[in-house]
Amino acid sequence: MIAETVCSAVSAAGLGIAVVTAYRKRFLAAARIAAYSLVPVGLVMTGVVGWLADTAFSPTAWAGFGVLGAAWLLFAGTRAVERRRGGEGSERKAAKAAGRGAVAPAASAPSLGQGARPGARPAAAPRDADPADDFSDIEAILKKHGI
Numbered sequence: 001m002i003a004e005t006v007c008s009a010v011s012a013a014g015l016g017i018a019v020v021t022a023y024r025k026r027f028l029a030a031a032r033i034a035a036y037s038l039v040p041v042g043l044v045m046t047g048v049v050g051w052l053a054d055t056a057f058s059p060t061a062w063a064g065f066g067v068l069g070a071a072w073l074l075f076a077g078t079r080a081v082e083r084r085r086g087g088e089g090s091e092r093k094a095a096k097a098a099g100r101g102a103v104a105p106a107a108s109a110p111s112l113g114q115g116a117r118p119g120a121r122p123a124a125a126p127r128d129a130d131p132a133d134d135f136s137d138i139e140a141i142l143k144k145h146g147i
Helices: 001-024 026-047 048-056 059-085 088-098 136-144
Strands: none
Touching: 001 026, 001 048, 026 048, 048 059
16 A cells, blocks of 8 residues: 555656646656656556566565575576586597497598698798798789789
């Protein structure tokens, strides 16, 4: 009963401020203030305020919120642990059940024929090369464009 009275008073005060704002020729702001001030009355008329008041003072409702919070913590905690371990999803279980024979034996061979071994690296260019050789390709491009 008190919550409904407070909401009605807040709405009446907001509508009064909206009227004063409209009197000052600020109609857009007045319409926005009127919209905000009608929200508390709408909440009272739909019964949301009564439901919130009953929920706020009900120990059973707060116990229910506590149970929901505990369930959320358990869910989030198990998801975090699962991600840290790498998870045992259904795809991974199926792959383990199939064994290592799931990959074709020739799939690991290079498809383009004999290539460089993974451990072999190409020889690095000597560091004491002539610096003028480094810019020869750039000079060719500039000459091509007439620069």
